[in-house]
Amino acid sequence: MDVTQGVLAGDTRAIARAITWVENGDSRGAELIRCVYGSTGRAYIVGLTGSPGAGKSTLVARLAGLLAAKGHKVGILAVDPSSPFSGGAILGDRVRMFDVALARNVYIRSMGTRGATGGLNRTTRLAVRILDAAGFDWILVETVGAGQSEVDVHDVAYTTVVVMAPGMGDDIQAMKAGIMEIGDLFVINKADREGADRAATQIESILQLSMATGWHPPVLKVSAEQNTGVDRVIEAIEQHRSYLVQSGQLDVLKVRMAKLDVLEILKARLVDMTKTQLDRPAVQAELNKVVNRQSDPYTLADSIFEQSWRKT
Amino acid sequence: MEQKIRVLVAKPGLDGHDRGAKVLARAFMDAGMEVIYTGIRRTPEQIAEVAVQEDVDVVALSCLSGAHNTLFPRVVDLLRQKGANDMLVMGGGVIPEEDVPFLKEHGISEVFGPGTPLATIVEYIKTHVTREA
Amino acid sequence: MDDRESLERLKAAKLRWQQHVDKVPEGKTGKAYSDCATSSGIDVSLLYTPEDVEEMDYMHDLGFPGEYPYTRGYQATMYRGRLWTMRQYAGFATVEESNRRYKYLLNQGQTGLSIAFDLPTQLGMDADHPLSEGEVGKVGVSVSSLADLEVLFDGIPLDQVSTSMTINAPAAVLLAMYIALARRRGISADKLNGTIQNDILKEYSARGTYIYPPAPSMRIINDIFAYCSREMPNWNTISISGYHMREAGCTAVQEVAFTLADGIAYVDAAIKAGLDIDSFASRLSFFFNAHNNLLEEVAKFRAARRMWARIMKDRFHAQNPKSMMLRFHTQTAGCTLTSQQPDNNVVRVTLQALAAVLGGTQSLHTNSRDEALSLPTEDSVRIALRTQQIIGYESGVTDTVDPLGGSYFVESMTNRIEEEAWKYIARIDDLGGAVKAIERGFIQQEIQNSSYQYQMEIESGKKVIVGVNKFQAHDKPAMNLTRIDPTLYEKRHEELAAMKARRDMAKVEAALARVRAAAGGDENLMPAIIEAVDVYATLGEVCDVLRSVFGEYRPDASF
Numbered sequence A: 001m002d003v004t005q006g007v008l009a010g011d012t013r014a015i016a017r018a019i020t021w022v023e024n025g026d027s028r029g030a031e032l033i034r035c036v037y038g039s040t041g042r043a044y045i046v047g048l049t050g051s052p053g054a055g056k057s058t059l060v061a062r063l064a065g066l067l068a069a070k071g072h073k074v075g076i077l078a079v080d081p082s083s084p085f086s087g088g089a090i091l092g093d094r095v096r097m098f099d100v101a102l103a104r105n106v107y108i109r110s111m112g113t114r115g116a117t118g119g120l121n122r123t124t125r126l127a128v129r130i131l132d133a134a135g136f137d138w139i140l141v142e143t144v145g146a147g148q149s150e151v152d153v154h155d156v157a158y159t160t161v162v163v164m165a166p167g168m169g170d171d172i173q174a175m176k177a178g179i180m181e182i183g184d185l186f187v188i189n190k191a192d193r194e195g196a197d198r199a200a201t202q203i204e205s206i207l208q209l210s211m212a213t214g215w216h217p218p219v220l221k222v223s224a225e226q227n228t229g230v231d232r233v234i235e236a237i238e239q240h241r242s243y244l245v246q247s248g249q250l251d252v253l254k255v256r257m258a259k260l261d262v263l264e265i266l267k268a269r270l271v272d273m274t275k276t277q278l279d280r281p282a283v284q285a286e287l288n289k290v291v292n293r294q295s296d297p298y299t300l301a302d303s304i305f306e307q308s309w310r311k312t
Numbered sequence B: 001m002e003q004k005i006r007v008l009v010a011k012p013g014l015d016g017h018d019r020g021a022k023v024l025a026r027a028f029m030d031a032g033m034e035v036i037y038t039g040i041r042r043t044p045e046q047i048a049e050v051a052v053q054e055d056v057d058v059v060a061l062s063c064l065s066g067a068h069n070t071l072f073p074r075v076v077d078l079l080r081q082k083g084a085n086d087m088l089v090m091g092g093g094v095i096p097e098e099d100v101p102f103l104k105e106h107g108i109s110e111v112f113g114p115g116t117p118l119a120t121i122v123e124y125i126k127t128h129v130t131r132e133a
Numbered sequence C: 001m002d003d004r005e006s007l008e009r010l011k012a013a014k015l016r017w018q019q020h021v022d023k024v025p026e027g028k029t030g031k032a033y034s035d036c037a038t039s040s041g042i043d044v045s046l047l048y049t050p051e052d053v054e055e056m057d058y059m060h061d062l063g064f065p066g067e068y069p070y071t072r073g074y075q076a077t078m079y080r081g082r083l084w085t086m087r088q089y090a091g092f093a094t095v096e097e098s099n100r101r102y103k104y105l106l107n108q109g110q111t112g113l114s115i116a117f118d119l120p121t122q123l124g125m126d127a128d129h130p131l132s133e134g135e136v137g138k139v140g141v142s143v144s145s146l147a148d149l150e151v152l153f154d155g156i157p158l159d160q161v162s163t164s165m166t167i168n169a170p171a172a173v174l175l176a177m178y179i180a181l182a183r184r185r186g187i188s189a190d191k192l193n194g195t196i197q198n199d200i201l202k203e204y205s206a207r208g209t210y211i212y213p214p215a216p217s218m219r220i221i222n223d224i225f226a227y228c229s230r231e232m233p234n235w236n237t238i239s240i241s242g243y244h245m246r247e248a249g250c251t252a253v254q255e256v257a258f259t260l261a262d263g264i265a266y267v268d269a270a271i272k273a274g275l276d277i278d279s280f281a282s283r284l285s286f287f288f289n290a291h292n293n294l295l296e297e298v299a300k301f302r303a304a305r306r307m308w309a310r311i312m313k314d315r316f317h318a319q320n321p322k323s324m325m326l327r328f329h330t331q332t333a334g335c336t337l338t339s340q341q342p343d344n345n346v347v348r349v350t351l352q353a354l355a356a357v358l359g360g361t362q363s364l365h366t367n368s369r370d371e372a373l374s375l376p377t378e379d380s381v382r383i384a385l386r387t388q389q390i391i392g393y394e395s396g397v398t399d400t401v402d403p404l405g406g407s408y409f410v411e412s413m414t415n416r417i418e419e420e421a422w423k424y425i426a427r428i429d430d431l432g433g434a435v436k437a438i439e440r441g442f443i444q445q446e447i448q449n450s451s452y453q454y455q456m457e458i459e460s461g462k463k464v465i466v467g468v469n470k471f472q473a474h475d476k477p478a479m480n481l482t483r484i485d486p487t488l489y490e491k492r493h494e495e496l497a498a499m500k501a502r503r504d505m506a507k508v509e510a511a512l513a514r515v516r517a518a519a520g521g522d523e524n525l526m527p528a529i530i531e532a533v534d535v536y537a538t539l540g541e542v543c544d545v546l547r548s549v550f551g552e553y554r555p556d557a558s559f
C-alpha cells in the first residue's frame, strides 16, 4: 500500500496508517506530511470542548450525520485522556458515534492524550493535516472532557464550540477563567433536561461582560440525544466561518496555524534531542553534580542545549 | 515518541455478556495499550470498519453466546476485503475446544477460554504484535 | 438479649480474650487475624458475641416468620409446609427439543418450569431476521410465534405447572402468547401460575437484552401490572433481579441495594401511573444470586427481606402485609463455576444452594457442572437437580425455620449488609432514582469497578479459585458437551415461511395496526398484543411496531 497516494485518494486504511505514523513520531509520518502538505488548507476545522459528559461526542456524531447527509466528507478526531500511570487509555468517545461510524463519507479516529495536558494529543494538529489532505471538507476535533486549562483546541480549530450541560452551574462559574474566552459559540446541550434556560442565561450574562468585538458568540440550546437544534449549530458555525472570511480573520488564523505546525514539530524535535542527550552517560555524571548541588539545572540545560544544537 | 499497541475489544452478534470484555479492556489499558471498546451487539461489518479506521494492531473478539463460528470468520473476511491483513485477530469466551481448529483455519490467531489469567493474554499480545514501528 | 450487667461482664471477658489472641502468631492460611473482609468489603472479625448484636431488638428487627419485617422468612412454616420450587432454567434449540427437556425435568421431580429463550427471541427478533444468523437456538429456545409456543408446551398442563419465563423487553408479547395458548386450551388467564422476568432496568445495567428506551419500557411494564392485577391474580408480573448484576460482577451489598432500588423505581412508576400500591405489590417477586461466601449470602437474603418490608411499609405506606413480603427465586452463581476441573462445580453449587435454602428462598435453580463449557447436558442437569433434592430431603436444614437466625455472626452480618445497602439506596435516591442512576451510568460503573477488583484479586492470587489459580491439574477429563445444530437458522426460516403462508394476513395487519394505535396512545397494550399474537402475528412483527413508535435504546458503554 502506498500510504501517501492512498491518503491523497482518500483511502481509509491509508489515512488510518498515516495518522498512526505521525502519532508514533515515525519518520515516515514526517515524510508523508512533507508530501501532502501542499494539498491541505481546504478543510474547515471545528473544535469541540467542554466539561466531561456534556455530550460532546453525541453532538459530534449528530453534526457529522447532518453534514454527511448534505454530501460533505467529515473527518473526526476524538481525544480521550491516557492514564498517567500506565500510558494506556480506553478511548470511549467512539461508542457514542456508532450510528455514523459506518456512514459513507465519515471517518472517525480516537486518540489518547499520551501525556499532553492541553486536552489534545501533541500530534492532533498533524492528524488534522492528514484528514485535510485526504479531502475531508469538515474536520471535527473533540477534546477530552475539559475543565479550564484544556484550551489547546483553540490552536487547532477555526471555530471552537464549547459544549455544556445544565445542572453544571458550579462548573460554569469555574469555567469563566479559561474556556469562556475560547468559545466562538456555546452549546447548552441536554436541553431536554431541566435547567437549560437558566444555564443559557448565565452564559449570556457572562459573555456580556466580555470585551469581544466583531463576533458575538451565540448561545444555543440543543439536545444532541434527541437530535433537536443540531442544524442551528451548523448554521452558527457557518456564520462564524463567513465572519472569519469577511473580516480577514481566517487568513490571520491560517498564518497562526502554519506557525504552530512548525512550532509543534520543533518542539517534538527538541524534546527528542534533549532526551537523547539526557540519557548519555556523560550527562549522567553532570546530572549527579546537580543532585549533589555542585551544579544547577540551568547550567546543565545550557550545556545540553548547546550540544544538541551543534550536533544537528 | 513511543509506539503504542492499539486494541479493538469487540462484541460481535447479539451476545450481551460483557463482563469479560470490559475486564479485558481495562487490563489492556493498565498494560499501557490504547483500547477502543465497541459495546455489545455489533455486526462484523461495524467491527471491521472500526478496526480499519482506528488502525488497531489487535482485534479482540469476545463471544459467549455460541455464535463464534458464524461471526469470527466473517470479521476476518471483511478485514481482508478491506486489505487489513496485518492485524492480529484473537478470540475468546465460551468456545468449545473442538471449534478452535476451525477458527484458527479462518484467521483467528488464538482462542482463550474462561479462567485464562489476564497476564497470559497481555503477554500473548505483546509477543505477537509484529507490525513494524 | 442479655441484660446490662452480663453484657458488661462479657465485654470485660472479651477484652481479656482478645489480648490473648493478639499474642497468637499469624495464622497459617495467611489471613491475618485483623484483616479479613467479605466480597462487599465488610470486615469479618475472628469471633462474634452478644456484644456485636447489642443494639438488635428481636421484635423490631427479626420478628416471627410470616410476620413483619419478615427477616426470618415470609411464611410461618417455611419448608415444613412445602419445599421451595425446584426450577431448572432450561431451553435450547427447537421447541420440540425443549419440550422434551421440560418433560424430562418434570419426570425427574422438578416442580416448576423455567424457560430460557434464545437471543433473537429475547431481543424481539424472529428466527429469520438476518441478525439471527448463528444465534438461533444457541442459548435458549427459539420462539417466533404462537405456533411455536403450541409445540413448546405440548402435553404440559398449563393450569397445573407454574411457568417462569426469562423474558424482558418483549415480555408483554410472550405473556400474550401464553395467555392466548391457554385460552385455546380452555384455560382462563386467572388459572395461570408463573412469572415473567419483565425487569428492564437490570437489562440496561447488567444483562443487555434491552430494546426500547427507559420511558416506554416502564410504560409497557405498567401496562402488564395493570392488566395482570385484573386478569391474572396468581401471576408474578415481574422478577426484580439482582442475579444478573451480581453475575456482571457487583458485590453482595450492591446486589441488594441495586435490586431494591430497581424495585423502588417500578413501584414509583406504577403509582405515578395511577395504580394502587396494594393492587400490584403482592405480585412483585425478586431474583437473587447465591454466591460463594456462604454466611454472607445467608445474611444478604435476610437483609433484603427486612429492607423490602420496611421500604413498602415506611416509604410506600402499603397496607396489605402481602405487599411487604419479599418472595424470591435464587440461582447459584454461574460466574464462580470453572471450566477447569468441572466436577468441582458440583461442590460449589451445593454450598451455594445451601446458602439459598438457609436464606429462605422460594424457588431455586442450581447450575450444572458444565456451566463454563456449554449449555448443560441432561446428565449434568440431573446432578444439579439432585443436589437440591438432597438438601431438601436429606440434610435436615429444612426442619426448622431460619436455622441461622440468632447467630451472632449472621445477625451482625445481616445488619451490616443492610446498613451498607441503605447508603447506596440513599445515593441512588440523590441521583433521582434507579432510572436516572442507570441513565448516568452510575450503577454500571459500580458494577464494573467491583468486577475488575474481583478479577484483580484472582489475578494476584489473593482470592483463591480452586483448580484455576491454585491446585491446578493438567489432565482434562473428556466431557460430553451440548452441541446445537448449526443449521437451525435455515430450518427455522422455512418453518416460519410456512407458518406465515398459512395465516390470514388481513387479520394480522389489522391487529398490528391496533397495537400501533395502542402504543401511540395510552390504552393498555396487553389486549391489542394478545389479539395480534392470537392471529399469529410474530414476535418480531409486534416488536417492530413498538420499535417504530418507541424508538430504540442506545447504551452508554462507559468505563
Ligand code: B12
Pocket (backbone or CB within 6 Å): B014, B015, B016, B017, B018, B019, B020, B021, B023, B024, B059, B060, B061, B062, B063, B064, B065, B066, B090, B091, B092, B093, B094, B111, B112, B113, B114, B115, B116, B117, B118, B121, C116, C117, C118, C119, C138, C139, C140, C166, C206, C207, C208, C209, C243, C244, C247, C248, C333, C334, C335, C336, C337, C338, C370, C371, C372, C373, C374, C375, C376, C455
Ligand atoms: C456472567 C454470566 C452471565 C451474566 C452476564 C453479565 C455480563 N454483563 O457480562 C448474565 C447473568 C447476565 C448472563 C446471562 C445469560 N447467559 Co450467561 N454466563 C455467565 C457466566 C456464568 C460467566 C461469564 C463471565 O462473565 N465470566 C467472567 C469473565 C471475566 O470471564 P469470560 O467472559 O469468560 O472472559 C475470560 C475468558 O473467557 C477470556 N476471554 C473472553 N473473551 C475474550 C476475548 C479475547 C480476544 C481474549 C483474548 C480472551 C477472552 O478472557 C477472560 C479472562 O479470563 C457464563 C458461564 C461461565 N462460567 O463462563 C455463562 C454463559 C456464558 N451464559 C450463558 C447463557 C446461555 C446466558 C443467557 C443467554 C441465558 C438465557 N437464555 O437467557 C443469558 C443472556 C445474556 C445476553 N444478553 O447475552 C451460557 C452460554 C452457552 C453457550 N455459549 O453455549 C453460559 C456458558 C452458561 C451455560 N453453561 O449455560 N450470563
Ligand SMILES: Nc1nc2c(ncn2[C@@H]2O[C@H](COP(=O)(O)OP(=O)(O)OP(=O)(O)O)[C@@H](O)[C@H]2O)c(=O)[nH]1
Pocket (backbone or CB within 6 Å): A051, A052, A053, A054, A055, A056, A057, A058, A059, A093, A096, A144, A145, A146, A189, A190, A191, A192, A193, A222, A223, A224, A225, A226, C439, C440, C556
Ligand atoms: N438527556 C440527554 N443526555 C445526553 C444528551 N447528549 C448526550 N447525552 C448523554 O450524556 C452522556 C455523555 O455523553 P457524551 O456524548 O459521551 O459526552 P462527552 O462530552 O463526549 O463525554 P466525555 O468525552 O467523556 O467528556 C451520555 O450518557 C449521553 O447519552 C442530550 O442531549 N440529552
Ligand SMILES: [Mg+2]
Pocket (backbone or CB within 6 Å): A056, A057, A058, A092, A093, A142
Ligand atoms: Mg466524548
